[in-house]
Amino acid sequence: MCEDCGCGLSAGIPVTLSAHSHSAPGEHEHGHRGHEHGHEHGHDHSHTHDHPHSHPSSGPGSEERQTLELRHAILEKNDLLAERNRGFFRARGLLVINVLSSPGSGKTTLIGETIRRLGKRLKTAVIVGDLATDNDARRLRESGAPVIQITTGTICHLEADMVARAVKQLDLTGLGLLVIENVGNLVCPASFDLGEDLRVVLLSVTDGEDKPLKYPPMFHLANAVVISKLDLAGPCDFHRAAATANIRHIAPRARLFELSSKTGAGLDDWCDYLVKEHEAVKHRDPLGA
Amino acid sequence: MHEFSIMQSALNQAMREARLAGAARVHQIRLRIGVLSGVVPDALQFAFEALTPGTSAEGAVLAIEEVPARFWCAACRKEFVSANLYAECPDCGAPSGELRAGREMELSSMEVDHV
Numbered sequence: 001m002c003e004d005c006g007c008g009l010s011a012g013i014p015v016t017l018s019a020h021s022h023s024a025p026g027e028h029e030h031g032h033r034g035h036e037h038g039h040e041h042g043h044d045h046s047h048t049h050d051h052p053h054s055h056p057s058s059g060p061g062s063e064e065r066q067t068l069e070l071r072h073a074i075l076e077k078n079d080l081l082a083e084r085n086r087g088f089f090r091a092r093g094l095l096v097i098n099v100l101s102s103p104g105s106g107k108t109t110l111i112g113e114t115i116r117r118l119g120k121r122l123k124t125a126v127i128v129g130d131l132a133t134d135n136d137a138r139r140l141r142e143s144g145a146p147v148i149q150i151t152t153g154t155i156c157h158l159e160a161d162m163v164a165r166a167v168k169q170l171d172l173t174g175l176g177l178l179v180i181e182n183v184g185n186l187v188c189p190a191s192f193d194l195g196e197d198l199r200v201v202l203l204s205v206t207d208g209e210d211k212p213l214k215y216p217p218m219f220h221l222a223n224a225v226v227i228s229k230l231d232l233a234g235p236c237d238f239h240r241a242a243a244t245a246n247i248r249h250i251a252p253r254a255r256l257f258e259l260s261s262k263t264g265a266g267l268d269d270w271c272d273y274l275v276k277e278h279e280a281v282k283h284r285d286p287l288g289a
Numbered sequence: 290m291h292e293f294s295i296m297q298s299a300l301n302q303a304m305r306e307a308r309l310a311g312a313a314r315v316h317q318i319r320l321r322i323g324v325l326s327g328v329v330p331d332a333l334q335f336a337f338e339a340l341t342p343g344t345s346a347e348g349a350v351l352a353i354e355e356v357p358a359r360f361w362c363a364a365c366r367k368e369f370v371s372a373n374l375y376a377e378c379p380d381c382g383a384p385s386g387e388l389r390a391g392r393e394m395e396l397s398s399m400e401v402d403h404v
Contacts, residue, residue: 065316066403068306072396074299157291188291190327191394216374217327220388249375252384
């Protein structure tokens, strides 16, 4: 167990960014009674009963106890903030992708290369999360795109409120694509909806073919899976068929890309996909589905 | 390892409900955790033991119900439980686009002093 994680301190997250707290305009209470509704993204948003109801517990020694029926979604606060982010992004016709992988799978290099290739076709900004350093932000700025670094301190994932605060520092004028590079981690970020349109999970050929089977929650939620570092497939003895079969088992509906940011192989398909997804977002009714 | 923050959120909700009910002590907290939630029950248990001393839930029992992954197969028009977390129908092999259960992260109920 990682006690260093410090995740228990979520009330006063030691995230470096603006110091002000979120006033949450438009935050509203969901008052659904006795039913749940699920979104495509993130968690099962089970909503709370308006009032918990209680009844005396049964069993020995229970006459002094009562049971409170609650059915609270534990991450309700993050889920609400993520939905608010989603509404904010949709109103601006912005395509938002949450890029996830284990550390060192090539997220930063792929994002930098994507920005260069998209150029004027799709103006892009990046929010990048790391525990420490702004090395990734500096690398990404070389592409010419605006980049905001979130330094999470000890927190192993990005949360919706961190993204909301980071977005406030971005000039969104003319922007078509917002890339959120999550903390390199195949476990924790799976639980936190950020308000993105698409979850993109990278599997580098150096990661091994069975990562999807080892980390199903992360891959299950992927809208797109990118096999990266294809130029190293030979030296790594990468078994392509096994990897794609494993991806299909866990994420059968995900779009699959195979590419190398170094040689450029497969990058055109990937960029075309983003442009097409942005077109769909742009023409979507922000109040509709 | 995000179970600490998740356990802390659950405890904050539980303590608030206990206060609202006028209860001084929490005896049991029950969670429903889906196998695809990305949260490990053992790690939640560890966090619970680390976070509860000195609170109204000190000494309380944490009961975790694991919720299996249940998908809907549109071709066979039936649900299937997936033990290996594969999202493909075990009968017809069609990929399922609909997870009906398995991502829960829920504070389902709790036992407190009867007031």
